[in-house]
Amino acid sequence: xxxxxxxxxxxxxxxxxxxxxxxxxxxxxxxxxxxxxxxxxxxxxxxxxxxxxxxxxxxxxxxxxxxxxxxxxxxxxxxxxxxxxxxxxxxxxxxxxxxxxxxxxxxxxxxxxxxxxxxxx
Amino acid sequence: xxxxxxxxxxxxxxxxxxxxxxxxxxxxxxxxxxxxxxxxxxxxxxxxxxxxxxxxxxxxxxxxxxxxxxxxxxxxxxxxxxxxxxxxxxxxxxxxxxxxxxxxxxxxxxxxxxxxxxxxxxxxxxxxxxxxxxxxxxxxxxxxxxxxxxxxxxxx
Numbered sequence: 001x002x003x004x005x006x007x008x009x010x011x012x013x014x015x016x017x018x019x020x021x022x023x024x025x026x027x028x029x030x031x032x033x034x035x036x037x038x039x040x041x042x043x044x045x046x047x048x049x050x051x052x053x054x055x056x057x058x059x060x061x062x063x064x065x066x067x068x069x070x071x072x073x074x075x076x077x078x079x080x081x082x083x084x085x086x087x088x089x090x091x092x093x094x095x096x097x098x099x100x101x102x103x104x105x106x107x108x109x110x111x112x113x114x115x116x117x118x119x120x121x
Numbered sequence: 122x123x124x125x126x127x128x129x130x131x132x133x134x135x136x137x138x139x140x141x142x143x144x145x146x147x148x149x150x151x152x153x154x155x156x157x158x159x160x161x162x163x164x165x166x167x168x169x170x171x172x173x174x175x176x177x178x179x180x181x182x183x184x185x186x187x188x189x190x191x192x193x194x195x196x197x198x199x200x201x202x203x204x205x206x207x208x209x210x211x212x213x214x215x216x217x218x219x220x221x222x223x224x225x226x227x228x229x230x231x232x233x234x235x236x237x238x239x240x241x242x243x244x245x246x247x248x249x250x251x252x253x254x255x256x257x258x259x260x261x262x263x264x265x266x267x268x269x270x271x272x273x274x275x276x277x
Contacts, residue, residue: 011209014195054236083219086226103223104216105142
């Protein structure tokens with residue numbers, strides 16, 4: 001599966017990509033914020049997006065709204081990986097169009113389970 | 122002002138969870154240690170929070186310890202970590218503060234947290250106003266000392 005990982009922390013992108021590689025997802029792309037990710041998706045086709053919430057220039061929630069308002073990306077499964085985990089945060093992310101939600105810190109098993117949930121929803 | 126004990130317990134549990142799941146190096150509370158800021162270059166990553174409670178959560182370690190932590194997070198040898206230490210330690214502070222925020226939001230109104238600020242240097246100290254409450258907890262990670270600090274001040 002081709003996955004775009006969006007996070008302003010290069011460390012967190014690497015941790016997520018290492019986890020995805022171990023889970024068998026070898027084709028991973030990266031972007032440092034929502035705006036970069038929108039641009040990347042104009043030239044790169046992916047099957048799924050994993051995004052952080054708090055990022056400069058365009059947040060994860062703004063990015064998801066942008067995805068959902070574009071005909072070519074509106075059905076793309078999106079998994080949010082973030083420290084924002086209050087009930088209000090989760091409701092806001094779901095309203096923006098996120099398919100599933102992982103709270104940092106996470107285990108590889110959680111990522112695997114949530115990827116599967118995102119693909120089904 | 123005093124820091125409520127459940128808040129300190131949550132900070133300790135959050136630190137242990139972050140190290141176990143994201144650094145793959147368990148940390149043990151070390152009540153007798155002085156902490157890592159005794160000599161040499163150090164790194165401090167700070168997250169501010171505001172809302173029902175206001176203050177800071179800081180993570181501190183020696184630079185060589187930070188290099189080990191970054192290497193473990195990235196799946197690299199510590200010597201191969203190049204330029205990613207500040208980002209990795211900032212992310213550690215972010216996850217600790219975020220976990221504390223999430224746990225506390227289950228029992229009291231939520232706070233907002235900032236992005237990390239990371240300071241690297243030697244022989245520096247942070248001076249706080251007199252009316253803040255401060256708690257420092259020192260942990261042992263494979264023989265390395267790390268510290269997590271909580272500063273609480275009156276809501277804005």
